Amino acid sequence: MNFLEIYKNLLEYFGSQHWWPVLNKKNIDPRFEIIVGAILTQNTAWTNVEKALKNLSEKKLLDRKNMSEVQEEILEKMIRPAGYFRQKAKKLKKFLQHLEKYYNNNFDLFLKTPLKNLRAELLSVWGIGEETADSIILYAAKKPSFVIDAYTRRLCAYHGIEFSKYQEYKDFFESQLPKSAKFFGEYHALIVAWGKLESKKETKTLAQKLIGVI
């Protein structure tokens, strides 16, 4: 079973995923919500991130201007359920400072930056590593950058594929799949859904069948 067939299996089993944006409220820019979510979910269960997003939404802080102006200590309190709250508050501030400094807060212009430049730029921001950068590029800027996470590595490992570096996994997927943001986004979301299944003892066998290793 190749990785396109695995995709088809996962899509058939789980259905189309649509996880972004979560809140779907008017007066919240989903692209900014996605970026905030991408930072908050670093090594953290999504259910905890949802609590933080809810807090932010209630305080009107899911807004670039408001979040830029609010005290970092207040921001920390709001995102506390997401864990690593001091680090993550700092990361959000650093990202907003980047927008201000290099784009004069022209968010649309920022998101129009060509993929390779955008990626290099995001990686230069404190707190944004490869996975978070790719999530932002894929789900907020809607450009085809495949996201590699712990689940993706586990999926590969089941098929005897293991690399040491992030970029190697990324190249592996991008070189054999149609280069489409919609497709990459759906695939990564499905891999996460699969990963959650695989991590539970009761459904591990089912997960293994879905990707054709048993």
Place this chain on the structure above:
DNA sequence: GTCCAGGGCCGTT
């Protein structure tokens, strides 16, 4: 009580 979740930074070797 222990383990881990949609990582990333930093200091040491």
Place this chain on the structure above:
DNA sequence: AACGGCCATGGA
């Protein structure tokens, strides 16, 4: 380049 410690909450 590779590795370990650190960051922190909430659910299983």
